[in-house]
Amino acid sequence: MATLRDIKKRIGAVKNIEQITRAMKMVAAAKLRKAQERMMAARPYARHLRSVMASVAARVPSDLHPLLRPNPPGKGIACLVVSADRGLCGSFNAQIFRRTRRFIEEHESDAPIRFYLVGRKALGYFKVHPVETFGSMQDFFRTLEFANGAQVATNLVDDYLRNLPSALYVIYNEFKSAVAQKLVVEKLLPFSPADLPPAHRSDYIYEPDDPEEIMTNLIKQHMEVQIFTIFLESYSAEQAARMQAMENAADNAVDLRADLTLLYNRARQAGITKELAEIVGGAEALK
Amino acid sequence: MKHFPLRLVTPNRELFNGEVEHVRLPGQSGHFGVLAGHAPLLAILHVGAGNFRVPDGKERAFALTGGYAEVLPEGVTVIARTVEFPEEIDAARADEARKRASGRIKSHERGTDLDRARSAYARAQLRLNLSRLTARS
Numbered sequence: 001m002a003t004l005r006d007i008k009k010r011i012g013a014v015k016n017i018e019q020i021t022r023a024m025k026m027v028a029a030a031k032l033r034k035a036q037e038r039m040m041a042a043r044p045y046a047r048h049l050r051s052v053m054a055s056v057a058a059r060v061p062s063d064l065h066p067l068l069r070p071n072p073p074g075k076g077i078a079c080l081v082v083s084a085d086r087g088l089c090g091s092f093n094a095q096i097f098r099r100t101r102r103f104i105e106e107h108e109s110d111a112p113i114r115f116y117l118v119g120r121k122a123l124g125y126f127k128v129h130p131v132e133t134f135g136s137m138q139d140f141f142r143t144l145e146f147a148n149g150a151q152v153a154t155n156l157v158d159d160y161l162r163n164l165p166s167a168l169y170v171i172y173n174e175f176k177s178a179v180a181q182k183l184v185v186e187k188l189l190p191f192s193p194a195d196l197p198p199a200h201r202s203d204y205i206y207e208p209d210d211p212e213e214i215m216t217n218l219i220k221q222h223m224e225v226q227i228f229t230i231f232l233e234s235y236s237a238e239q240a241a242r243m244q245a246m247e248n249a250a251d252n253a254v255d256l257r258a259d260l261t262l263l264y265n266r267a268r269q270a271g272i273t274k275e276l277a278e279i280v281g282g283a284e285a286l287k
Numbered sequence: 288m289k290h291f292p293l294r295l296v297t298p299n300r301e302l303f304n305g306e307v308e309h310v311r312l313p314g315q316s317g318h319f320g321v322l323a324g325h326a327p328l329l330a331i332l333h334v335g336a337g338n339f340r341v342p343d344g345k346e347r348a349f350a351l352t353g354g355y356a357e358v359l360p361e362g363v364t365v366i367a368r369t370v371e372f373p374e375e376i377d378a379a380r381a382d383e384a385r386k387r388a389s390g391r392i393k394s395h396e397r398g399t400d401l402d403r404a405r406s407a408y409a410r411a412q413l414r415l416n417l418s419r420l421t422a423r424s
Binding site: 038041042044045046048049052056146149150203204205206207208213214217218221224225228 | 296297298299300301314315316319326327328329330331353354355357364366368369
């Protein structure tokens with residue numbers, strides 16, 4: 001049986017865990033709030049971009065543009081996987097990987113599937129379960145900038161135009177609320193103008209005077225902000241998941257501490273009873 | 288002089304939203320100016336400097352890196368990747384970035400993305416020029 005001292009040590013350890021996990025929860029909550037503010041700040045930009053694209057798209061025949069037209073099948077598909085840079089956030093990363101494995105099964109007929117991996121966790125996981133990759137990016141979520149999203153978007157568009165996959169997908173965790181994340185699989189390219197809000201005006205002078213070039217520019221810019229938003233969503237979802245995981249851990253620590261305290265008191269009581277019995281026994285023997 | 292509303296929007300924030308008399312923007316084939324009553328225009332913007340004049344006659348310059356401008360009868364909206372006012376620019380950092388980019392261009396290493404290095408150089412040079420401009424005035 002564990003000695004009193006052992007139990008006391010464990011109680012101390014559990015207490016520390018409780019404090020650490022509570023602190024981590026607070027940190028995650030603060031980061032979540034910041035990320036949410038940035039999501040709000042990016043909205044006007046994205047909204048305006050979409051409405052302008054809608055009015056230009058109305059003037060460009062959609063089957064002409066390489067980013068609007070689906071590439072013929074045969075060259076495989078591409079997929080962007082967004083995980084986190086860090087762990088300790090519940091099943092956040094594991095869910096992404098499970099969904100990615102299912103994605104591979106679902107799209108067996110479209111093989112080869114080439115991946116673009118985002119986040120240190122994805123890199124680690126797919127080192128053990130190798131897949132074909134054409135790029136990766138990691139260790140940037142802490143200092144997430146628009147430039148990060150822009151760079152990944154540029155890489156993805158370049159690859160789409162060079163290697164002609166028939167579609168580009170993304171797998172990521174969408175931020176639903178502080179207690180819920182939603183796993184999302186979406187098609188990013190070919191870009192479908194049908195998703196845009198209805199066009200309302202298209203009587204501009206174009207500069208340069210080539211709607212198709214303007215469209216290319218707009219789609220690229222739209223991809224940048226879309227990827228940036230996806231990163232922000234994923235980062236928010238990660239912090240929300242971490243908040244929950246840490247809260248659960250702290251609650252568990254409280255339960256565990258109660259159990260251990262009970263055990264400690266029982267052991268102490270047993271010790272006292274034993275000592276008493278010994279004293280009584282000794283006194284009895286002296287008579 | 289007539290004025291119209293101008294908005295400068297980036298993914299991180301709305302930098303400016305107010306009435307101006309004139310705005311000058313870096314188009315792909317050169318700078319162009321917009322006054323009140325301009326015909327509807329959609330222009331792709333380059334990396335470059337621009338400026339606008341508010342109704343009391345004060346001019347403000349800004350550095351802009353790529354995007355587009357939508358000119359409508361009811362106002363002008365500039366949607367750009369980044370927009371900065373000169374006083375926000377960290378000249379030391381811009382100089383650092385310029386040196387890094389020029390090092391990348393000169394290194395002739397395999398796997399260097401020359402296009403990216405060149406555009407990084409252009410961005411750094413622009414920010415540097417603009418920050419010097421205000422330092423002098």
